[in-house]
Amino acid sequence: MAVLTSWVWLLAGCLSAAVAEDSNVSALYPPLWEESPEQISDYRLEDGKHIMDPWVITDRMGMYRILLKQTAPYFASYAPENEQNILWGLPLQFGWQYTTGRLADPTGMTDCGYEAGDTLCVSVDSWWADVNYYLSVLPFLAAVDSGILGIPSDQISILPPLKDQMMFCYTVSGCQSAFPEAMGRWSAFFQYMQSPSSDFDGLLEYLWAAHTSSLEYPTRAFVDRYAYYSDQEANFEKNWAIAVDYIAATRLPTTLSRVHSFQNGLPPRVLVDTDIAPYIADFTPLQNKVLVLLNVLGNIHHFTGSLFLTAWESAMSTKAARKLFLISFEKFLETSS
Template sequence: MAVLASWVWVLAGCFSAAVARISNISVLYPPFWEESPEQLSDYRLEDGKHIINPWIFTDRMGMYRILLTETATYFARYGPENEQNLLWGLPLQFGWQYQTGRLADPTGMRDCGNELEESLCISVDSWWADVNYYLSVLPFLAAVDSGIAGLSPEQITILPPPKDQMRFCYNVSGCQSAFPETMNRWRDFFQYMQLPSSDFDGLLKKLWDAHTLSLEYPTRAFVDRYNFYSDQEASFEKNWAITVYYLGEARLPTTLIRAHSFQRGLPPRVLDDIDIAPFIPDFTPLQNKVLVTLNLLGDIDRYSGSLSLTIWESLMSTKFARKLFLNAFEEFLGTSP
């Protein structure tokens, strides 16, 4: 226990210094963070229920903000200002999707997300938006069901999209019935978080277990969305989903500063057919390099029948190996301390 306690304080000290180097940590927050609901009462109340429309950007972001707010106390021992909260990776990734136009209607048939007056609209035709639904609504409902937010599921109404309503779930009972293992994994994460014996690496494992399992259904269910994109963007979507499984096995720490810095290498816009990495002129050298790497990883995974993932899982089975990978990963991205 003494060794564990010492490790925790060293970790907290290191990240306290990192936070101190950023005079205003709020500059790292995802877009419209301050404008998004921070508590359930910030949502519209109708017939005694708070109405959440996850097809409006700030409404969906608000679910993340509530989760970050309500879980802050459990991460306080790891660093100041909630910076070490492992849930930061979710809203930051969602924010990147918004900023790069990936939540907008990809068919060009509707204004959703493409016009100023519809800028906060999330299109149900967006592959990114549909997959993210299972990484926002499900963890939020699992947290509510776990008692994290001190809320009752009966207090919440999740609105459906304008079409394809049967592809989604909208409440604790419905999501539990349709995706029992995924909901249980998220519930395990939130329940473990509340234990005095919980530790940072254990939280990372449970978070990534829930995260990767959340991808299994939507990445199969929404393959039809690939038709709305260029071949290059569709390929990126497939490779990104594969990459997440490898990052999950490495238990990449999704804290605020790290998750923000990791995203520097992601494409800043939707890819066109003429975008061939590493020769995309309006992308940075790092963004081109990341795309080449994801293409390579995707090909290896497909050609090996995911045997490469099994081997990778074995390689990442120790904390020492994961630490080596994190150092190499940060060196690759140019984000190492």
């Protein structure tokens, strides 16, 4: 239990995001937000179907923008300007992946995602892009199926990548058939969101259940992508996938200002083999510390055979414990500033 208590503070240092809200909410939006489609009709229309290409950054970001806009009424009572919408974590993470070069072709065989080439291209060879597909297309199609977006599923066409088409799904029925648990959990989230009896903690519980379920397949299916990266980046990817389960147990509120601030601790570029935390010169002390703590977490997780995760989930099983964890976030920032 002493180790578990210590981890609360370690994780607080790694993930802390409890900060005062920015008075200019739009300044916190992810990159290319305003350039992305805001409504279904902004997408190209062919044969009565709106064509969405998730392998173009603005098209995928547009799915998030539509989701945030259409779900805004359900979060209006929590804060103005949709700031407390807990779906913000998804586009902000995608935006971080874009700005740090993690959506570009890691093989270097194409110009996909690079400044000298197609800057808006999302590479199917990118581990980050492939995993994120299941946190963008799946929730979007589940929202379509729930009726929140106000458009029939047969009026939407999701385009496949140039290769590995069989590793993705493209329609409501196709995704429900291939990934029934993940789609079911997203549907449950949207149904609960529309319930008059929903509350914020309940929304977080449903969201994180859907989030973690969506990662089960891609984190196993795309392990071959690790070979395209340095050992340091590949290790970061593995540890990040593990950390999500620990974050989920805390039901971290993925609101706009919180996630925006949290991402200050994430690596600002793709890691190379010479990047040894905590000695990466062009990273901030916090970014170096995040990498160290993720390595510690990954090692503990593998050493205990996930028993540590079970203990962590048990420790975070009450609302009081989760509240105490968030308070620890704030105290850590106060003592570190």
